[in-house]
Amino acid sequence: MKLTNESSLFPLRKGRVTRQAHVDLPEGTFEEEFARQGFFGRTSHLYRTHPVTAWTRIEGPLRPRSYDLNRLEPGGPFEPVCFLRNEDVALHWVAPSAMDFFYRNADGDDVYFIHAGAGRLETTFGVLDYARGDYLVLPRGTTYRFLPSAGPQAYLLIESAGEITIPDRNQLGPNAIFDPAMIDTPDLEPPAEPDREWAVHIKRRNAITRVYYPFNPNDVVGWKGDLTVWRINVKDIRPVVSPRYHLPPSAHSTFLGRNFVICTFLPRPFEEEPGAMRVPFYHANIDYDEVLFYSDGHFFSREGIGPGMVTWHPQGIHHGPHPKAIPASRLKDRTDEVAVMVDAFHPLEATPAAAAVENEAYWSSWK
Template sequence: MAYYRQVGSVPPKRHTQHRRPDGGLYSEELVGEEGFSSDSSLLYHRGIPSSLVDARPWTLPDQSLTPNQPLIPRHLKLHDLFPKAEQDAVTGRRLVLGNADVRISYSVSESPSPFYRNATGDECVFVERGAATVETVFGALDVKRNDYIVIPRNTTHRWLPTGEEALRTYAIEANSHIAPPKRYLSRFGQFLEHSPYCERDLHAPDEPLLAEGTDVEIYVKHRGDGPGGLAGTVHVVPEHPFDVVGWDGCLYPYTFNLADFEPITGRVHQPPPVHQVFEGANFVICNFLPRKVDYHPLAIPVPYYHSNVDSDEVMFYVDGDYEARKGSGIGKGSISLHPGGHSHGPQPGAVQNSLGVEFFDETAVMVDTFRPLSLGEGGTASDDGRYAWTWSGRGPSA
């Protein structure tokens, strides 16, 4: 995210002495992407960020994947996964879908998470319901309903639910970095005029978060030989990880709310790329929001049937009533998986029913992947087993 920020106390020149009030030196840490060839930030620690006093294995939540075979579209009912909100937003995640590029998990939580960092890639977490404070080594961020929070790889953080409503989070974990689409940005990294959002809509920490503590545990997800090429380790550090007195650079966590995305509309139906908000390696993230729809006198507002030749489409239905899925059983908290190799589109009757409609009241988050998705244990557990047959009204037992 090439948008420079400076927070807290930093020296006037990088890689020079930055002294503590007692005359000692702060420890300068470079956090950078792609080696030393992309965005980075410099953090100034009271302690030594490399210090460890203990380490032990962490058994990750089930990361195993089952191929989508036979190849069929699926309806996953995420709200059925958690009868009670007894877990936290990190260790309580249940893997729904995944491949070598991205993993999609869901959790419902009321408890604080442990300190955590994902060393395999960036995370983009969507807050479906509830609110929380996300404390990070860069500072704290408050998140609320319909917020995305983008957390760069290896950022130590924890989730602290706030308020009375359970925190429902939809975690999109990359094996790469997550950023705004390149077509929205100038060659210097500024948002262009045609972008549906801009820098004013992104909210980053604005002051350091300093805490005291000793022998603090940090849960680390990293590359390994477990399912999905992942493993977990608990690092025990001698001093609290939130010891950064200041930082500057272009790499940091930030939030973005759906209310700040300006939908792009047209006289006839607009394709999904106009709804794009972020991208990672081999996947994109889009959001479909309440909006005025097609205004050609003969327009058909719902999508045309389309065959995902190069991608799998995952739609998470957050709010409203998604026009093209009416009659399928899909509702709030549902996921539809439309895999490459299957032509999909409106439910029977949806085209006719949409004629003359001027406004869609729907909120959905879409992830399109360019490699096939498999089912995690949460996806298998929440599959309704009927969705594939809703276009025909018949199933294999009919």
């Protein structure tokens, strides 16, 4: 994925525009951002007289979609349910119970977002406790199992075919967004039940092979290096904001995968300047499919969306704030949302499991 800004220093202007994007829009207009590379590349802003989402009907398969993951029922102790996927990234809903076997993903890196629940993760590299709001990053090939604590568990699993890395901070400096010193890694402990038979369920090309050992296979007594399991909590991510300018979603990038990016939208103050937009501009994702998972708080730009729901805005059709969100945003000082976004360069496909929990009327929710 290329993350360079190829914008022209002297953009063209035709008709009624604002010279500063997202600020002081021409009276009676709605701004649309038409941009390459998910807000990183060449961009034009279009000033329209109607919200571009004010369609009356849609015929054909392309439409904004929404799914209620709360209605999915992942099996136990560890049976992730895939709901969206392409060749680079697969999104699953997971509700593990105490696993009496280990799991190893040979197909990709696993990034978990703990939406609900808590527990202990045993890995090749040691043991790590986790709680709500944690991201857990497990490199491909790690052997692990979840030991959740009592109560409901609900994790979003973002499975990445390529290696997960973090974006460059560039001029923000190395300690911005989250200080790498806030990352926690596992601690070695003696393995549980070292003398019984243990199975490792290895996923390779989406098929499971079970390998059995007469001992606990997580028997590592020491390790050194820079490839390991790690954890960061959303409360330790400090979003970058501007009081005078609505920053694009790319400012909230948390992880990079191959041909996709994971962003985190977190509680933050709204823009202060009266002419500065406070809600996301309309756009059509010309290069990315955009998936948003809503975890907590009030989702200020979306009506009818609650915790545990997902929206999917595919390439080619517009989305943007719901009509009441623009005036409503003027009545508040801040947003308290916690949401995870996955922007995928290649088109995603919904699985039959997703179709079963689709909010069918979502496409008409801008009316």
